[in-house]
Amino acid sequence: xxxxxxxxxxxxxxxxxxxxxxxxxxxxxxxxxxxxxxxxxxxxxxxxxxxxxxxxxxxxxxxxxxxxxxxxxxxxxxxxxxxxxxxxxxxxxxxxxxxxxxxxxxxxxxxxxxxxxxxxxxxxxxxxxxxxxxxxxxxxxxxxxxxxxxxxxxxxxxxxxxxxxxxxxxxxxxxxxxxxxxxxxxxxxxxxxxxxxxxxxxxxxxxxxxxxxxxxxxxxxxxxxxxxxxxxxxxxxxxxxxxxxxxxxxxxxxxxxxxxxxxxxxxxxxxxxxxxxxxxxxxxxxxxxxxxxxxxxxxxxxxxxxxxxxxxxx
Amino acid sequence: xxxxxxxxxxxxxxxxxxxxxxxxxxxxxxxxxxxxxxxxxxxxxxxxxxxxxxxxxxxxxxxxxxxxxxxxxxxxxxxxxxxxxxxxxxxxxxxxxxxxxxxxxxxxxxxxxxxxxxxxxxxxxxxxxxxxxxxxxxxxxxxxxxxxxxxxxxxxxxxxxxxxxxxxxxxxxxxxxxxxxxxxxxxxxxxxxxxxxxxxxxxxxxxxxxxxxxxxxxxxxxxxxxxxxxxxxxxxxxxxxxxxxxxxxxxxxxxxxxxxxxxxxxxxxxxxxxxxxxxxxxxxxxxxxxxxxxxxxxxxxxxxxxxxxxxxxxxxxxxxxxxxxxxxxxxxxxxxxxxxxxxxxxxxxxxxxxxxxxxxxxxxxxxxxxxxxxxxxxxxxxxxxxxxxxxxxxxxxxxxxxxxxxxxxxxxxxxxxxxxxxxxxxxxxxxxxxxxxxxxxxxxxxxxxxxxxxxxxxxxxxxxxxxxxxxxxxxxxxxxxxxxxxxxxxxxxxxxxxxxxxxxxxxxxxxxxx
Numbered sequence: 014x015x016x017x018x019x020x021x022x023x024x025x026x027x028x029x030x031x032x033x034x035x036x037x038x039x040x041x042x043x044x045x046x047x048x049x050x051x052x053x054x055x056x057x058x059x060x061x062x063x064x065x066x067x068x069x070x071x072x073x074x075x076x077x078x079x080x081x082x083x084x085x086x087x088x089x090x091x092x093x094x095x096x097x098x099x100x101x102x103x104x105x106x107x108x109x110x111x112x113x114x115x116x117x118x119x120x121x122x123x124x125x126x127x128x129x130x131x132x133x134x135x136x137x138x139x140x141x142x143x144x145x146x147x148x149x150x151x152x153x154x155x156x157x158x159x160x161x162x163x164x165x166x167x168x169x170x171x172x173x174x175x176x177x178x179x180x181x182x183x184x185x186x187x188x189x190x191x192x193x194x195x196x197x198x199x200x201x202x203x204x205x206x207x208x209x210x211x212x213x214x215x216x217x218x219x220x221x222x223x224x225x226x227x228x229x230x231x232x233x234x235x236x237x238x239x240x241x242x243x244x245x246x247x248x249x250x251x252x253x254x255x256x257x258x259x260x261x262x263x264x265x266x267x268x269x270x271x272x273x274x275x276x277x278x279x280x281x282x283x284x285x286x287x288x289x290x291x292x293x294x295x296x297x298x299x300x301x302x303x304x305x306x307x308x309x310x311x312x313x314x315x316x317x318x319x320x321x322x323x324x325x326x327x
Numbered sequence: 328x329x330x331x332x333x334x335x336x337x338x339x340x341x342x343x344x345x346x347x348x349x350x351x352x353x354x355x356x357x358x359x360x361x362x363x364x365x366x367x368x369x370x371x372x373x374x375x376x377x378x379x380x381x382x383x384x385x386x387x388x389x390x391x392x393x394x395x396x397x398x399x400x401x402x403x404x405x406x407x408x409x410x411x412x413x414x415x416x417x418x419x420x421x422x423x424x425x426x427x428x429x430x431x432x433x434x435x436x437x438x439x440x441x442x443x444x445x446x447x448x449x450x451x452x453x454x455x456x457x458x459x460x461x462x463x464x465x466x467x468x469x470x471x472x473x474x475x476x477x478x479x480x481x482x483x484x485x486x487x488x489x490x491x492x493x494x495x496x497x498x499x500x501x502x503x504x505x506x507x508x509x510x511x512x513x514x515x516x517x518x519x520x521x522x523x524x525x526x527x528x529x530x531x532x533x534x535x536x537x538x539x540x541x542x543x544x545x546x547x548x549x550x551x552x553x554x555x556x557x558x559x560x561x562x563x564x565x566x567x568x569x570x571x572x573x574x575x576x577x578x579x580x581x582x583x584x585x586x587x588x589x590x591x592x593x594x595x596x597x598x599x600x601x602x603x604x605x606x607x608x609x610x611x612x613x614x615x616x617x618x619x620x621x622x623x624x625x626x627x628x629x630x631x632x633x634x635x636x637x638x639x640x641x642x643x644x645x646x647x648x649x650x651x652x653x654x655x656x657x658x659x660x661x662x663x664x665x666x667x668x669x670x671x672x673x674x675x676x677x678x679x680x681x682x683x684x685x686x687x688x689x690x691x692x693x694x695x696x697x698x699x700x701x702x703x704x705x706x707x708x709x710x711x712x713x714x715x716x717x718x719x720x721x722x723x724x725x726x727x728x729x730x731x732x733x734x735x736x737x738x739x740x741x742x743x744x745x746x747x748x749x750x751x752x753x754x755x756x757x758x759x760x761x762x763x764x765x766x767x768x769x770x771x772x773x774x775x776x777x778x779x780x781x782x783x784x785x786x787x788x789x790x791x792x793x794x795x796x797x798x799x800x801x802x803x804x805x806x807x808x809x810x811x812x813x814x815x816x817x818x819x820x821x822x823x824x825x826x827x828x829x830x831x832x833x834x835x836x837x838x839x840x841x
Contacts, residue, residue, distance in 0.1 A: 049728075052720030058376050059449035061690065061719040062739045063486075065752075065760045066727045069720065071448040104371040104517060105500065170548055178555040185552035187542050189520070275544040277519050285368070285518070288718065 017315075024311040028304055035303040036093060039296045040086050050290050051078050057103045057289030076102055089296065098300070099293035103285075108297040111282065116301055118188065119271070119278035123263055123305075125194060126201035127256075134206035135252055138213025139240065145218055154214065160207040165266040169200040169273045186275040197274040201266045205259055212255045216248040223247075250321040257313040264302055279305075360522075361539040361820070363832065364553050365563040368518040368543040372501040375449035377517075379485035383832045384523050384541055386427075387488035387506030390418055390441070390467070391479045393744035393828050396640070397587075399479040403437065403489055403507055404467070413474030413780065418467040423530040426491035427511040434462035437489050441467070443499060444487040451484035451743060454752065474780040480745035483830060509534050509835045519543045535838035547692060554579060554815040561820065561832070565813030567625035567693065579815045584825040585638040587741040588810035589631055590697065592685075593722070593734040596803060597765030599676075600683055600732065605664040607802040611650050612657035613708045619700050620808050623693060631806035634798050635740065638809075638827055641788070642746055644795045650806060657708045666709070674709035682711045687735040688719040697807065698735050723760035731764065737810055738762070744828050747778050750794065754803070763803035771797045 043050075051073040056064040058072070073079055092099055098108035137153060144150040160168070173196060177185035183195045220226060221244060229243045268280035275281075279298050286294035363384075369377045374387075381387045392402035404418040424432035441460045445452045456472040471478060481487070491505035504512045509529045514522035521541040525534055542559070544550050547566035554562040554573055565573060565581070574581045592610070594601040601607055616630035632649035635642035661674055669675030673682065685701070687694045698714040705712045712733065725731030738753070738761050740746040753762020756772050774794045781787055798804075816823040822837045 048717060048721045049724040052724040053718045054720070055449065056718055056720035058370060058373075061688070061736065062742055062761070063375070063449050063451075064720050065723055067453075068449045069723065069727075075448070104376075105373065106371070106517070173549065173552045177552045177558065181556040183556075184558045185556050186544055186549045187553075187558070189540070189542075273546055273549060275519055275542060275546075275549060277516070282518075290718070 028307045031303040031307055032300055035299045036296045039299045043292045044082050053290040054102050098297040101294045102291045103289050108293050112297050112301050115279045115282050125198040129202035130205035134209030135213040138210040139217050141214040142217035157207040157210050160203055165200055165204050166269045168203055172196050188276055197270050197276055200270050208259055213252050216251045220244045220247045253316050257310050260309050361536050362559045363541045363561045364544050364550050364559040366545050374488050375447045375486045378488045381504050382485040382488050385508040385510050386512050388508050389487050390482045393483050397744040414471055416469045424507050425528045426507055427505050428491050428493045432507045434465050434467050438462035438467050440489045450486035451481055452487050455481045476782050477745045477747050480743035484743045534835040536834055560817040562815040570813040573815050578818055580818055581815050583811050583813050585811045587639045588737050588739045589806050590737045590808045592805040595732050595764045598732055603664045605660045609657040609660035611805045612653045613704050615652045615704055623696050626811055629809045629811055631809050634806045636809035642791055644792050647799050654707055673711045683732040684713045684715050685733040686715050686717050686722055689716055726760050726764055741828050751775055766803040768797050
């Protein structure tokens with residue numbers, strides 16, 4: 014199992030690089046934004062009515078914002094070596110503690126969306142492939158393409174209008190009931206399932222046209238057994254591998270969906286940190302999302318190894 | 328067909344999961360919790376940051392409150408007196424007042440909390456000329472450097488809520504909310520959620536609503552859906568375009584509450600563009616306020632015919648001529664001021680085209696479209712105005728470093744219930760971050776100063792009208808639209824009322840319909 018160990022070590026190193034790169038990049042991007050940071054932070058803290066030159070000066074003095082940028086970056090790097098992400102410039106709470114709270118919400122939402130999309134997307138893809146060229150396939154593929162083209166923001170609002178406003182069967186937003194999961198999860202899952210159904214369709218079609226399937230049919234297996242025994246696992250390899258690519262969609266979707274549905278996760282915090290120019294919070298949230306991305310990608314890699322023996326022996 | 332069976336199974340399982348989750352636990356428990364939704368997030372426990380949320384939820388109280396007319400009314404202080412020289416105030420506290428941790432809310436504890444509020448960054452009391460806050464003989468006494476009539480209004484500001492000694496850390500930061508109100512906080516989860524329950528130690532009339540929850544939802548579409556679906560019982564700040572639709576919903580009562588806030592254009596009077604009063608007047612005539620109010624704000628009555636809205640009845644002067652839309656007059660005034668038509672329809676003076684940048688921000692979603700409308704309206708009279716969408720802090724920042732040319736925002740005239748507090752900040756000799764810029768009027772300054780120290784009602788009324796006239800004639804800022812917002816309340820709730828000063832949600836007066 015040395016291969017697994019090395020793969021893990023690779024991923025750890027990668028995570029470390031991601032952490033440094035994301036943190037430093039966020040710092041410089043936030044620094045490069047025009048305008049006065051002290052005023053932005055004061056506005057985020059005290060509201061537009063109370064932000065004033067006096068409040069901004071107090072913020073500047075409190076946070077040492079007039080120190081040179083490289084000193085503040087050096088501080089952050091030293092702190093991160095001690096796993097100290099600093100305190101939010103807006104709320105004054107520890108970034109690490111806030112992230113711990115938010116991370117749970119975001120991971121929960123992401124996993125639920127992935128699970129739901131896995132339940133819907135690939136089976137639909139296989140179904141379309143088996144009906145390739147016929148009406149269900151044409152409608153399904155077109156619908157999936159349309160769904161993927163819509164931003165998750167639009168999908169979310171549409172779902173909210175139908176299921177919360179008109180039918181009133183689910184809560185429109187919030188996070189205090191089990192039903193609150195339905196809309197944000199479904200919004201994310203629909204976008205994911207749209208892509209995974211198309212990828213699964215292509216993969217299944219490719220497998221179905223291969224000689225091994227022709228052989229399975231020749232030896233007299235029924236269509237169900239052909240698909241179950243010989244097509245599913247072969248088709249699964251590219252579908253799971255593609256999941257890694259889809260995670261980008263998930264990360265982007267989480268940012269939008271959390272704001273839309275008042276979900277207290279990292280995406281929500283990231284949006285607010287950008288607006289408020291809360292640099293430690295921005296670095297922390299981007300870092301957490303970056304690491305989450307590496308982690309999920311690693312999981313995808315290991316899943317590919319499990320599914321496809323060729324990877325293991327390569 | 329096996330395959331179709333498997334596929335149908337998947338679909339059925341997904342639908343079933345949805346249905347199961349949707350049915351959930353019965354709604355019976357929920358009917359007991361009043362659900363409030365508003366766009367404002369809890370950015371921290373510090374009273375200068377989120378004190379207003381805990382004040383509105385009636386968890387924490389200020390020393391003094393305000394009635395619908397902005398007049399001071401008892402809150403934690405039962406009554407008060409002021410010395411003949413107007414410098415010493417004595418506040419007698421409500422007997423039996425108790426903090427939610429069970430400790431008595433006595434003069435010592437209250438004075439200590441107010442002392443903290445006095446040194447609070449971003450707080451309101453820092454702007455009041457307070458010399459000393461002390462506790463003596465069971466009374467809170469406040470001494471000011473000069474007679475300061477608006478002190479009561481300042482004490483009603485949410486950054487001056489009174490918290491128990493146990494609310495603060497060693498370093499003086501607020502670590503939990505321990506107030507004196509009829510409700511106590513049971514769950515505080517920044518940035519989105521607060522839950523409250525009736526405080527058993529409350530000595531006044533016990534509230535009929537036993538439990539309530541507060542959820543911050545920044546997106547207007549989401550708040551609308553929560554009102555429509557019945558998920559929320561009280562929804563504050565409806566998007567203007569949703570108000571009519573919600574009005575038709577039989578389960579909801581929708582009210583539009585005028586708030587003493589005005590959307591206005593701030594102009595840098597030191598810039599070669601706006602130094603001339605005639606140019607400022609021209610811009611005012613160029614604005615189609617009626618169009619903006621009717622089609623963007625969906626509230627025709629909100630077009631600002633003067634700076635102070637009618638809801639500020641003491642400051643709104645009926646006899647002032649209304650600010651109107653008159654493009655021809657706007658062009659004539661510009662020409663009088665020396666701005667002549669130049670290339671591509673932009674007016675010029677001394678070879679310099681009239682080209683300026685307006686800053687506004689998107690925290691209030693109506694502002695960017697309003698800026699676009701104003702851009703088109705000014706283009707009609709030959710002014711090329713660019714729009715920069717920035718963070719709200721960029722406006723005071725630009726005021727300070729002199730780079731600001733124009734800004735569009737909504738100014739709250741009742742940061743404290745008496746607008747004089749805001750006017751002193753905004754239109755004093757140095758101008759103000761959210762008021763005049765490089766414009767001053769000795770007349771106005773004198774009038775405001777006298778208002779700050781005069782308590783004779785007739786004299787005050789005369790001074791107020793004089794101040795309003797100066798601002799109306801000189802236009803250091805140009806009013807565009809007054810402010811109102813929609814509130815949707817479930818018909819299951821009774822006795823819902825809206826505090827025009829946004830100090831309280833008045834939950835203690837509400838009850839469930841039978």
